[in-house]
Amino acid sequence: MKPVRMIIYALGGLLIFSVVFFLFSFAYTSLETISAQNIQSRLTAVQKNADKKKKEYEEWMNFEKNYKKFKDNYLMKSEQFDHFKQELQTILRKNGLEFAPLKYSIETIFPDVVKISVRFELNGAYENIKRFIHEMENKKEMILFKKIGLTKKKTGQTVEGEFVMEVYFVR
Amino acid sequence: MWKIRYNIAKNKKIDYVKFALLSSIAAVVSLLFVMLGVGNLWSSDKRVREQKETADRNEERIKKLTEDVKTHQEQVRNEDSKWKKEKNFANSLIAQKVFHITRELDTLEELLPEGVFITHMGWDVENQSKTQVNIAAQSLSRLIETYKTFSEKYNMIRKDETEEEGLLKANLILNPIRKK
Numbered sequence: 613m614k615p616v617r618m619i620i621y622a623l624g625g626l627l628i629f630s631v632v633f634f635l636f637s638f639a640y641t642s643l644e645t646i647s648a649q650n651i652q653s654r655l656t657a658v659q660k661n662a663d664k665k666k667k668e669y670e671e672w673m674n675f676e677k678n679y680k681k682f683k684d685n686y687l688m689k690s691e692q693f694d695h696f697k698q699e700l701q702t703i704l705r706k707n708g709l710e711f712a713p714l715k716y717s718i719e720t721i722f723p724d725v726v727k728i729s730v731r732f733e734l735n736g737a738y739e740n741i742k743r744f745i746h747e748m749e750n751k752k753e754m755i756l757f758k759k760i761g762l763t764k765k766k767t768g769q770t771v772e773g774e775f776v777m778e779v780y781f782v783r
Numbered sequence: 784m785w786k787i788r789y790n791i792a793k794n795k796k797i798d799y800v801k802f803a804l805l806s807s808i809a810a811v812v813s814l815l816f817v818m819l820g821v822g823n824l825w826s827s828d829k830r831v832r833e834q835k836e837t838a839d840r841n842e843e844r845i846k847k848l849t850e851d852v853k854t855h856q857e858q859v860r861n862e863d864s865k866w867k868k869e870k871n872f873a874n875s876l877i878a879q880k881v882f883h884i885t886r887e888l889d890t891l892e893e894l895l896p897e898g899v900f901i902t903h904m905g906w907d908v909e910n911q912s913k914t915q916v917n918i919a920a921q922s923l924s925r926l927i928e929t930y931k932t933f934s935e936k937y938n939m940i941r942k943d944e945t946e947e948e949g950l951l952k953a954n955l956i957l958n959p960i961r962k963k
Contacts, residue, residue, distance in 0.1 A: 616797060623809040630816030637820035641827040648834035655841040655848075662848040662855075669855040672862040675870065682873050686880075721872065746885045756879045761905040780876065 686754050687725065687782040696779060700730070700748075707744045709736035709773075721780070729758070730777040738762075738771045754780040879908055887914055894932045898925040902952070914957045919950040926951045933957060 688696060697714070704711050711734040719727045734741070741762065748755055759776040863870075884906060891901065891914070903917040914937075920926035933939050937957035944953045 616802070619806060623806055623813070626813040627809050627816075630813035630820070634816040634820040634823075637823040641823065641831055644831045644834055648838040651838040651841045651845075655845050658845045658848045658852075662852050665852045665855045665859070669859055672859050672866075675862060675866050679866070679869055679873060686876070722869070725872075742885060742888055745888075749883050749885060754876050754880060756876070756908065757884055757906070758908050759906065760884060760908075761903065763903040764901065 683725070683782045686752065687780045688753050690726065690781045690783050693728070693781060703744060703747055704734065707736065707740040707747075709734045709740055709744060711735070724783045726781050726783065728779045728781060730775075730779065732775050734773045734775065735765075735770055736773075737769065738764075741771055741773050748777070754778075882908060890936065891916065894929075894936060896925055896928045896932060898922065899929045916955045916957055917952065918955065919952045921950065923951060926953065936960060 697716075700714065701711075711732050714730055714732040717729045717731075719729070721727050734744075745757065745760070748757070756778045757775065758778050759774070761774040763772045763774075765772055887906070888904075891904070895901065895918075898921040899918055901916055902919050903915070905915040907913070918926075918929060920929060930939065930941075933955065937959055939958075940956040942954040942956065944951070946952070
């Protein structure tokens with residue numbers, strides 16, 4: 613009886629082994645594929661992050677150049693200050709606005725950049741004030757309205773305006 | 784005592800033909816499974832090897848990119864601390880430059896119903912989106928209509944509401960509703 617039992621055990625073992633081996637072959641190839649796909653998707657995410665950081669880095673590397681360009685294009689030269697004062701008064705007059713003397717104050721922002729605040733009050737028709745604001749807003753240079761107060765006069769059709777503007781100059 | 788009459792020995796007789804047949808089937812099936820397994824490993828071996836090579840290359844690339852990111856981050860941090868003030872300065876000017884008061888005036892003109900007029904308006908550009916507006920309406924219905932139209936575009940805070948010289952006056956703070 614013993615050899616028969618041994619044959620049964622051997623065949624049973626062989627059958628189990630073959631089934632396990634067959635299943636393992638599928639599991640192995642599937643696991644390898646999944647692992648490779650995971651690495652690929654991790655690479656895509658890392659690549660995306662690296663591209664973003666590289667772009668940020670390149671932007672920073674160009675910052676000095678771009679900042680210089682910004683100053684050259686959008687800040688007035690300090691020599692232009694007198695011209696700016698005249699131009700501002702010309703625009704006010706051109707729009708039929710009466711104004712009190714303009715008050716200027718200077719603040720150094722960086723060793724090469726100064727901010728000049730201009731305070732003034734004016735009086736005129738609403739449409740003319742709006743046109744003046746529009747004209748100043750459309751200037752390419754950094755001429756900014758910091759505060760504006762427009763009050764309708766109790767008598768007549770005119771409006772009183774209080775303005776604070778900031779203009780940036782580069783030395 | 785009971786006597787067992789069942790003869791166990793007769794059941795121990797093996798049908799060798801049947802046994803040989805079943806054993807052969809089991810052996811063939813096992814062999815078949817082994818062959819299928821080997822065949823599967825064999826056929827996917829090249830693909831798996833390629834995938835492994837690609838995965839190894841990708842792992843290397845990930846390592847290199849992570850190093851690059853670290854280096855770039857370090858350099859960006861250095862540049863940021865060097866140029867931070869200038870960057871904030873330029874960005875703040877650009878943000879103020881794109882705010883147009885004439886556009887705000889146009890919006891208020893559009894929204895204002897007939898019989899209502901503005902007596903004062905003011906902007907503090909530091910607080911750029913907020914507009915302070917004082918209005919005067921000829922009737923309560925006009926005033927309510929103004930509130931309604933302004934509320935469609937602005938978050939509105941009503942500060943003082945009075946009646947003077949037959950006009951209903953209100954001081955408002957308007958903050959544009961940001962669309963998501």
